[in-house]
Amino acid sequence: MSGPRQSGEQSDSERELLPTAAPARTRAVIGGLVRPHRVLAWSALVVMVAATVIELMTAPLLGHIVDLVADGKSADALTWPVVGLVLVAVAQGAAVAYGFSLVARLGETVLATLRERVVERALGLPLEQVEKAGSGDLTSRVTADVSLVAEAVRRALPVLVRSVLTIVLTLGALALLDWRFLLAALLAVPVQLHTARWYVGRAVPLYAAGRVAAGARQQQLLDSIGGAATVRAFRLGTEHRARAERRSAEAMDLTLRGVRLVLRFYCRLHIAEFVGLTAVLGAGFLLVRDGSASIGTATAAALYFHALFGPMNNALVLLDDAQSAMAGLSRLVGVADQPAPDEGHRAEASGASVEVRGLRHAYGAGGPEVLAGVDLVLAPGEHVAVVGASGAGKTTLAKLIAGVHVPSGGTVSVGGAALADLGPELTRRTVALVTQEVHVFSGPLADDLRLARPEAADGELRAALERVGALSWAEALPDGLDTVVGTGGHALTGAQAQQLALARLVLADPPVAILDEATAEAGSSGARALEAAASRALEGRTALVVAHRLTQAASADRIVVLDAGRVVEVGTHDELRAADGQYAALWQAWSGTRKATG
Known part of the structure; x- marks a missing residue:
């Protein structure tokens, strides 16, 4: 599980500012x-x-x-x-x-x-x-x-x-x-x-x-x-x-x-x-x-x-x-002057498998390693949950597989092709990352959805919203899908914004999806509905889920437990509970919290 993160001050010397032309x-x-x-x-x-x-x-x-x-x-x-x-x-x-x-x-x-x-x-x-x-x-x-x-x-x-x-x-x-x-x-x-x-x-x-x-x-x-x-x-x-x-x-x-x-x-x-x-x-x-x-x-x-x-x-x-x-x-x-992404001849991903070998990563030159030799394989269509204490490296692992960061060491392959060989455009079409930080763009709701697929017809937009359980509230808006949302428009709740992001995921239809605490914005009353929406959005895809709530992990095909940047446990929910290790302790704490607040 992930707790609140304390934001530290990053000095100018630690930042690598974008270049300034001579x-x-x-x-x-x-x-x-x-x-x-x-x-x-x-x-x-x-x-x-x-x-x-x-x-x-x-x-x-x-x-x-x-x-x-x-x-x-x-x-x-x-x-x-x-x-x-x-x-x-x-x-x-x-x-x-x-x-x-x-x-x-x-x-x-x-x-x-x-x-x-x-x-x-x-x-x-x-x-x-x-x-x-x-x-x-x-x-x-x-x-x-x-x-x-x-x-x-x-x-x-x-x-x-x-x-x-x-x-x-x-x-x-x-x-x-x-x-x-x-x-x-x-x-x-x-x-x-x-x-x-x-x-x-x-x-x-x-x-x-x-x-x-x-x-x-x-x-x-x-x-x-x-x-x-x-x-x-x-x-x-x-x-x-x-x-x-x-x-x-x-x-x-x-x-x-x-x-x-x-x-x-x-x-x-x-x-x-x-x-x-x-x-x-x-x-x-x-x-x-x-x-x-x-x-x-x-x-x-x-x-x-x-x-x-x-x-x-x-x-x-x-x-x-x-x-x-x-x-x-x-x-x-x-x-x-920054070079445009090189979209020349690239490798093609064949299938939706994900393979991580010897993955290592550190932020900044000489910084401590956040991940240290992680090995992980996701079979096509498999849903794997990643859990661990705050700072274990879960988000870093998600961003590396999504191609947001370039690893300090090791390799990430999707469909048998290394991310470096896929290139930025193919990587975006193959792997989609949904985080808890969702931006609602200003404009009609339909335009916001079409960011994922510009040619999508209204029927496809409604089908995507229905799949994630958002069609009812979307059609109840003052102007339906034409309602202006975002800054200066109709305000969406945190859960509705997350459903909007999941609907975009359905429209983009990538073979591999990564959810990084994508249901964290829902309150306790909307958590189950949002988790169900995430589950429906992931149907038919290979998925890596950084679980904010362990109920998500319990429904996954496999669970990976990270600790200090290393994989310490792998197994199903029942197997890991029976092993009485870190996951069992996390589950007991989670279950105890649920009972205390219920």
Whole structure:
């Protein structure tokens, strides 16, 4: 039997986090995603360049107006320059709006493709890899990191593109006015480049550490909330609260360090603005005094440089968003780059036998062995129950046979073929694992069932529900099989969720099924009904049942008793009771409990 498990804290050093792509690889992947949309990318660039060129006409027009006023021209002479300013404003606004829409469309298209690839790879990751990394690492990538990158694409990317174009073309316009204006403006560049280099060198590792800390915080919250019943049962609330506070404090500290870094960044940018504007005004004064430039030209140069404040600061400030988004993007590419499961030529399982030879397993390098030399053979159609004290290795044995973990030593064969030769897809079709942790997907109940067999007709869904004793309550739902269940929908009880999982098992129809305490969620009143449902779902299959209740073990063809990762007893219920060993002691304790509570 299995008692409550105490959840321990897993340090970052013990976790094998999912990979994060190097910056060069991230850029290469994004380039590959943009390549199919070259026409859209070039269209966006052309429109944004046109919008910037139109905007740059404002400063010369204002300078021309200044010269007209300085020369004492009449008000009529100002009419056409003013009309020109109005036309420039209208044309520039329309071009910017259209350009922003093209850039946003390109960004959203590329992000959607990346998101689909990440989800596809995430769903294909070996469960062992996900478990080693911790579910918080993966969930933070497909939620927080995706949201972060999406926000950058929608808000920062169009502004950054326009800012860079404005800077480049404005510097060109300064050179056309007089090369000395450009030289004066460039005095600000060393300060800005030094500021950018100083910032990036500190921001990149800081934001990367922040994303890792956010993943660790999310993992701790998932552990504490998901195991709330165990935490309460063992009075571990204070300890888990301290862990959550520590993880949150680490994430908050990194966030505050980022805020302080940004404030220092802004201060340095203001110094660059002061240096550049002073130099341009000084150059204008000297050029006007010696007659090399008119007052209007000097005014246009000053306006050009002043107009650079916004885009220059935007470009540099957006480095903050860019570095944060790049850190999230690298984590997404790290998942997207994971190799797809190799589904080439594979061995075929012939029959439904299961053979375990010399099975050994340890979690983590150098960790203690959870299983030590287990041998077990299940004949086709045989139902074998596995019992033992908590920590005996029952769940580990179930996961190894199901292909969730790769054993440290020994072999697992199904139908005469090693699991390694079957491959992930064939293994999933051959062996199904049902645990006590059942997820009810949001949506109609029929869609939830069809996850096991997408082409199943309504009659097949009802037949599967009837086989596990769930048809009556399913049809009694407000909209029958069309009732929305899961988050935001009709709430199912623990026993109903388990019956739903067993109905999926019937629809998937694998030759080998493994139940890992799959009836543990039922209360005492529903235990027998759920055990009967499990028994009907296993009919015609080879089955390994990690028994939560010994009544399940008593009805099995054989019983295997595990102790400290080793098989210590094998036999039928009657044989093991007569042997007066560990199983007999477990049965006596179980029976005594039943009598005391009855």
